[in-house]
Amino acid sequence: MIEITTDVIYPDSVASKVANASHGAVVTFLGTTRNTTADRKVLYLEYEAYRPMADNQLELIIREINLKWPGMKIAISHRLGHLDIGDISLIVAIGSPHRANAFSACSYAIDRIKQIVPIWKKEFFEGGEVWVGSQEDMSLKHSKDGPTTITIP
Amino acid sequence: MKINIKLFASYRENAGVNTLALNLPSHATVSTALDTLLQKHTAISSDKEKLVTAVNGEYQDHEFELHDGDELALIPPVSGG
Numbered sequence: 001m002i003e004i005t006t007d008v009i010y011p012d013s014v015a016s017k018v019a020n021a022s023h024g025a026v027v028t029f030l031g032t033t034r035n036t037t038a039d040r041k042v043l044y045l046e047y048e049a050y051r052p053m054a055d056n057q058l059e060l061i062i063r064e065i066n067l068k069w070p071g072m073k074i075a076i077s078h079r080l081g082h083l084d085i086g087d088i089s090l091i092v093a094i095g096s097p098h099r100a101n102a103f104s105a106c107s108y109a110i111d112r113i114k115q116i117v118p119i120w121k122k123e124f125f126e127g128g129e130v131w132v133g134s135q136e137d138m139s140l141k142h143s144k145d146g147p148t149t150i151t152i153p
Numbered sequence: 154m155k156i157n158i159k160l161f162a163s164y165r166e167n168a169g170v171n172t173l174a175l176n177l178p179s180h181a182t183v184s185t186a187l188d189t190l191l192q193k194h195t196a197i198s199s200d201k202e203k204l205v206t207a208v209n210g211e212y213q214d215h216e217f218e219l220h221d222g223d224e225l226a227l228i229p230p231v232s233g234g
Contacts, residue, residue, distance in 0.1 A: 031234050047233075050161055050226055053210040054233075078233060090234045110234060118207070118226070119233030120162040131163040133230035 002058040004049055006081040009091055018073040018095030025099035027106045031090030033083050038141045040125040047080045047089060050118035057117045061109055069105050072096045078119060154179055154221035158190055162229045167196040184215040186225055
């Protein structure tokens with residue numbers, strides 16, 4: 001099951017989609033908005049998506065998981081629009097007969113979402129705004145992680 | 154032939170529009186479409202080779218041949234999750 005919505009998303013609701021009497025394990029991942037990135041104080045985020053390509057890419061990821069780890073039930077829910085600090089942007093829930101594969105599949109799902117799904121987040125921080133992943137974002141990151149000068153008294 | 158360009162995130166902001174129509178010769182490739190687009194909208198990107206593209210919702214490389222009515226999307230580095 002996949003879902004892309006501007007509504008608030010709820011962990012219990014998404015997890016219930018993968019519950020099944022034959023599953024001994026349900027693993028749920030929540031992606032939440034942090035208040036800091038590379039020393040920037042983040043005020044809020046805005047997410048946008050290219051639909052229906054984003055929907056199709058999420059379905060593709062589920063098919064990939066089904067091929068790698070047959071027998072699992074997968075639910076992915078991504079929220080768009082304005083998100084405040086602490087809000088949940090992404091929920092991935094995996095139901096599986098046994099727990100080991102459920103953790104692997106969940107981790108795989110998140111990695112793939114971050115690689116191929118056409119969804120973008122814009123960070124509004126104290127002093128400006130930037131599209132995460134853009135050249136501007138990279139140079140902002142590097143200016144914080146760059147070489148520091150040590151003064152020897 | 155005519156194709157529709159879709160722009161998102163930073164590319165949309167740089168161009169000032171989210172969608173554009175482009176007139177191209179038949180059998181034009183994604184590469185040709187990008188050349189035409191970037192000539193008019195230089196602010197979108199300074200590195201054509203790095204641009205990730207999708208035609209009708211599927212990732213395609215720059216050699217992909219376009220057809221009349223196709224939707225060509227320029228996909229900036231994604232940041233979902």
